[in-house]
Amino acid sequence: MRVPAWLLPLALACGPRIPPAPAPVPEPTSPLREPARVGPIPADAKVQQWTLRARLDAATHRIEGHATLQWRNTSTVAVRTMPLHLYMNAFRAEDTAWMAEGRGRHRGNAPHSAGGWGYVDVTAIHRVEPAPERKAVALQYRELPEPSLMELDLGDAIAPGEGVELEIDFVTQLPEVFARTGYAGEFHMVGQWYPKPGVLHRDGSWHTHAFTYHSEFYADFGDYEVELDVPANMVVGATGVLHETVRDGDRKRLQYRAQMVHDFAWTADPGFLEYTAEHEGIRIRQLVHPEHAFSVDAHLQAQIAALDSMQGRYGSYPWSTITIVHPPSGAEGAAGMEYPTLFTTSPVREIPGPLRALGLRERVSGVFTTVHEFGHQYFQGLLASDEAAAPWLDEGMNTTSNVLVVEDGADDDGWVVRVGPHALFADDFVRMAQQGIGTLQAIDQPAEAFSPVVGGYGGTVYRRTAALMLTLRNLVGDAAFDRALHEYAIAWRFRHPTGADLEQALVDGIGERVTLGAADPADPATGTVELDVRALLEAGLRGTGEVDYRVHAIVNRSAMGHAGWHRNAEGVLVGGEAPTEPGADEAVVVLHRAGEMVVPVEVEIRFADDTTVRRIWSGTRRTHTLQFDKHVRSVRLDPEGKLLLEAVRLDNHRFAPGEDFDDGLSQPLGQAAETAALLVLTGVGP
Amino acid sequence: MTALRTLAGAWRWVLALWLGEVAIAAAFAFALRTHVAAALSDFALPDDRLLYAAAEFAGAHPQLVSGAIVGLLLSGLLGGVVWAVLAPLVIARLADGPQSAAALGGRWLGSLGGVIATTAWHALGRGLVLMGLASALAGMPGAVSAVALPLVWGLGTFALDLSRAQVVLHGARGTAPRTAAMAWLHAIKRPKLLALALALQAAQWLVLFAGLAAVVQGTGGAVAIVRSGALVAVALGSLRLLAAISAGPLPMAAEPDDAA
Numbered sequence: 027m028r029v030p031a032w033l034l035p036l037a038l039a040c041g042p043r044i045p046p047a048p049a050p051v052p053e054p055t056s057p058l059r060e061p062a063r064v065g066p067i068p069a070d071a072k073v074q075q076w077t078l079r080a081r082l083d084a085a086t087h088r089i090e091g092h093a094t095l096q097w098r099n100t101s102t103v104a105v106r107t108m109p110l111h112l113y114m115n116a117f118r119a120e121d122t123a124w125m126a127e128g129r130g131r132h133r134g135n136a137p138h139s140a141g142g143w144g145y146v147d148v149t150a151i152h153r154v155e156p157a158p159e160r161k162a163v164a165l166q167y168r169e170l171p172e173p174s175l176m177e178l179d180l181g182d183a184i185a186p187g188e189g190v191e192l193e194i195d196f197v198t199q200l201p202e203v204f205a206r207t208g209y210a211g212e213f214h215m216v217g218q219w220y221p222k223p224g225v226l227h228r229d230g231s232w233h234t235h236a237f238t239y240h241s242e243f244y245a246d247f248g249d250y251e252v253e254l255d256v257p258a259n260m261v262v263g264a265t266g267v268l269h270e271t272v273r274d275g276d277r278k279r280l281q282y283r284a285q286m287v288h289d290f291a292w293t294a295d296p297g298f299l300e301y302t303a304e305h306e307g308i309r310i311r312q313l314v315h316p317e318h319a320f321s322v323d324a325h326l327q328a329q330i331a332a333l334d335s336m337q338g339r340y341g342s343y344p345w346s347t348i349t350i351v352h353p354p355s356g357a358e359g360a361a362g363m364e365y366p367t368l369f370t371t372s373p374v375r376e377i378p379g380p381l382r383a384l385g386l387r388e389r390v391s392g393v394f395t396t397v398h399e400f401g402h403q404y405f406q407g408l409l410a411s412d413e414a415a416a417p418w419l420d421e422g423m424n425t426t427s428n429v430l431v432v433e434d435g436a437d438d439d440g441w442v443v444r445v446g447p448h449a450l451f452a453d454d455f456v457r458m459a460q461q462g463i464g465t466l467q468a469i470d471q472p473a474e475a476f477s478p479v480v481g482g483y484g485g486t487v488y489r490r491t492a493a494l495m496l497t498l499r500n501l502v503g504d505a506a507f508d509r510a511l512h513e514y515a516i517a518w519r520f521r522h523p524t525g526a527d528l529e530q531a532l533v534d535g536i537g538e539r540v541t542l543g544a545a546d547p548a549d550p551a552t553g554t555v556e557l558d559v560r561a562l563l564e565a566g567l568r569g570t571g572e573v574d575y576r577v578h579a580i581v582n583r584s585a586m587g588h589a590g591w592h593r594n595a596e597g598v599l600v601g602g603e604a605p606t607e608p609g610a611d612e613a614v615v616v617l618h619r620a621g622e623m624v625v626p627v628e629v630e631i632r633f634a635d636d637t638t639v640r641r642i643w644s645g646t647r648r649t650h651t652l653q654f655d656k657h658v659r660s661v662r663l664d665p666e667g668k669l670l671l672e673a674v675r676l677d678n679h680r681f682a683p684g685e686d687f688d689d690g691l692s693q694p695l696g697q698a699a700e701t702a703a704l705l706v707l708t709g710v711g712p
Numbered sequence: 713m714t715a716l717r718t719l720a721g722a723w724r725w726v727l728a729l730w731l732g733e734v735a736i737a738a739a740f741a742f743a744l745r746t747h748v749a750a751a752l753s754d755f756a757l758p759d760d761r762l763l764y765a766a767a768e769f770a771g772a773h774p775q776l777v778s779g780a781i782v783g784l785l786l787s788g789l790l791g792g793v794v795w796a797v798l799a800p801l802v803i804a805r806l807a808d809g810p811q812s813a814a815a816l817g818g819r820w821l822g823s824l825g826g827v828i829a830t831t832a833w834h835a836l837g838r839g840l841v842l843m844g845l846a847s848a849l850a851g852m853p854g855a856v857s858a859v860a861l862p863l864v865w866g867l868g869t870f871a872l873d874l875s876r877a878q879v880v881l882h883g884a885r886g887t888a889p890r891t892a893a894m895a896w897l898h899a900i901k902r903p904k905l906l907a908l909a910l911a912l913q914a915a916q917w918l919v920l921f922a923g924l925a926a927v928v929q930g931t932g933g934a935v936a937i938v939r940s941g942a943l944v945a946v947a948l949g950s951l952r953l954l955a956a957i958s959a960g961p962l963p964m965a966a967e968p969d970d971a972a
Contacts, residue, residue: 343884378858380921384928399785445763447930454764462772665760679758689749690757693766696745697935701927703737703787704942705920710792712729712949
């Protein structure tokens with residue numbers, strides 16, 4: 027857009043701030059860190075060996091590709107066919123599974139032009155006979171009615187333990203980017219761009235998934251040798267390490283190498299600036315347009331905080347590089363996606379000066395995306411669970427970890443949004459998302475079971491999972507939960523754990539039942555309240571009940587005496603005193619479990635003399651009554667906010683009728699309202 | 713100094729305007745506070761997480777949120793109407809000093825229609841100018857809009873002051889859109905007066921912003937700070953009006969209303 031001349035000085039003054047790039051950090055020679063950091067790699071983990079060649083036509087956004095895939099049958103049965111994912115075909119037409127569900131939109135982004143379709147067209151597949159013949163035999167293959175899937179006839183059966191070498195020719199047309207992959211102007215984000223086989227489980231079953239709206243990916247680990255042939259002016263970022271660049275006129279060929287990854291993605295754009303840094307021997311590289319360069323340090327600090335937190339919790343990051351791609355304006359659809367050793371982030375929003383002066387701060391935009399997308403390097407990249415079958419194992423556990431990253435990295439109280447002295451914390455966002463989605467659908471379902479029409483996928487899979495896990499952590503204690511999750515993460519590196527594996531790891535690490543404390547510490551006869559960890563996981567993962575507790579009533583009244591007629595030992599009615607005068611206080615507190623989900627909850631009772639006591643209620647019955655022999659002033663359920671699954675908290679803290687109290691909300695809202703009104707009145711008045 | 717002396721002489725008027733503003737704002741705040749307290753009933757926030765509680769409350773009571781927005785808009789509308797109605801009196805008092813009630817009443821009646829009409833033309837004109845500017849600035853860095861839009865708003869405010877002063881003091885024809893349009897031109901042609909008016913407006917916003925900051929930061933006595941800020945803002949606004957009055961008669965090329 028042309029800027030009016032009279033606004034030029036202002037526009038220049040307000041132009042992007044481009045920080046100077048520090049001295050470049052050299053490319054590591056190995057895609058993996060030293061063996062101690064990588065940890066043990068299971069013998070059957072590496073199933074694939076890829077050699078990929080890709081030539082990008084930047085004008086047509088088209089890639090001519092050739093792949094050599096050496097694949098190993100690690101199952102116990104022979105296979106004759108191999109299903110392949112053709113993910114890019116999701117963007118081929120309006121009637122693909124993805125487009126039919128997404129209606130051509132993703133996270134509010136949509137392609138701008140009619141010619142923005144994307145597809146991958148497999149033109150030939152050959153099976154290469156073993157040496158010394160090395161003869162290439164053409165194989166039969168066919169796309170399935172849902173074109174994100176293809177079936178390949180392997181010809182001769184591949185016996186258990188044997189391998190096959192396939193040569194695949196394909197053409198990939200990138201879509202105009204609106205959902206993770208594609209182009210916008212000269213920016214190219216090339217993800218899910220080549221045919222990828224399904225995963226063969228040990229029992230001989232293939233695990234493939236049509237690419238649906240919420241579905242992400244599942245693949246075997248392997249090593250990659252990749253040659254990218256791109257225009258010479260392109261700045262390229264990719265999975266793994268660059269080990270050779272060959273210039274050829276107005277083009278260049280880049281040789282990349284990646285090890286023990288389950289995907290290879292890359293980006294190319296002549297407009298990228300490059301910022302590199304090093305942390306614990308890991309090269310962190312950011313590719314960013316000038317418009318977003320002001321935020322590279324914020325992203326770097328977020329990346330380092332995430333690395334420190336997650337390495338401490340889940341073991342060493344095994345790869346030697348991390349590439350952070352900042353999609354430029356117009357390519358927002360590419361933002362917020364993870365690939366092995368590379369992810370796309372989103373821009374940091376600059377807070378306008380007046381709002382900053384008021385004390386508004388945030389750590390959500392941009393930097394939280396970096397924390398989240400890096401977190402996938404563990405749950406999606408390293409553990410590599412089946413994201414289509416159990417998306418919560420990646421998105422949900424990652425969101426759980428994101429909250430912990432914020433807590434671990436904070437040198438303050440870990441806020442993510444601050445307005446003056448008031449703050450929202452990462453766990454507030456998790457809690458907030460429970461409003462309205464609790465009863466909609468269960469967490470533990472395949473991605474395709476979540477319809478965009480129903481909605482609530484993010485709230486359920488990402489944040490309800492996090493709320494469940496963090497509630498469990500709060501109840502059983504940080505140490506037990508963190509230890510269990512650590513052991514899970516270490517044990518399942520490179521091993522594709524399932525939900526059952528994670529649940530078992532939590533039960534093993536925490537224990538089947540955890541004693542939370544005495545129901546009434548002053549009265550041992552009331553027994554102890556236990557948390558059934560497996561039952562909580564079952565209800566949380568596969569149930570749709572909400573956690574909702576409410577202080578139903580506080581009744582302060584006079585204690586009843588013993589006046590009246592009673593039988594004595596001989597059975598004779600004696601007494602007949604006048605009724606007791608109102609005197610000693612007693613109080614009855616009625617608690618109500620309004621939600622369907624049962625979780626033990628703490629209760630804090632404050633008396634008129636300002637003393638407090640705490641009780642634990644198992645929550646198993648609908649109501650629970652507590653009695654006291656003195657006047658109760660107020661009752662507070664879950665006083666420490668441990669139950670992140672409970673979104674409705676405004677009925678948790680009740681005062682007895684007749685008590686004079688500050689509700690904490692009406693006064694500040696009233697002050698804000700009067701101030702706002704005076705601002706408006708000044709705008710329209712003298 | 714003359715303007716300050718004039719303002720000091722009219723302190724009761726300034727005080728009355730301020731009290732009117734505070735009354736409107738306090739009534740709005742009282743209504744909201746009462747509704748929120750009633751909605752919470754015997755319950756209080758479970759912890760000190762005010763922002764979460766406010767978000768939860770807004771989610772549970774959307775009708776109160778929309779009611780608050782409507783209430784705020786109505787407060788503004790009421791304030792705008794009251795100020796438009798009172799403007800002829802205030803301008804006459806600031807321009808010509810103490811007068812008898814009958815004299816003031818006569819001038820008020822004589823110019824009220826014109827002032828309301830020119831206010832309406834300005835509202836329309838300012839809306840169009842700001843919308844046009846906003847669309848012209850679309851795609852440019854946000855900081856450009858953050859500077860340009862308040863500047864043009866301030867210019868529009870001073871132009872409105874000029875129009876009203878011309879209608880009340882010099883018989884300009886308020887019903888004519890040209891009176892409003894010419895006022896914009898005159899405002900631009902008098903850079904010193906315009907700069908003064910803009911500075912006074914900036915000062916008005918600054919003192920109220922300080923009050924808002926006090927509320928946000930939870931400073932003790934924040935409401936008193938906000939109300940005091942509003943008093944200063946009214947005084948500064950009256951000075952701005954005096955600046956417009958000081959421009960004297962301007963060629964508005966429109967006949968007086970009573971000659972129409």
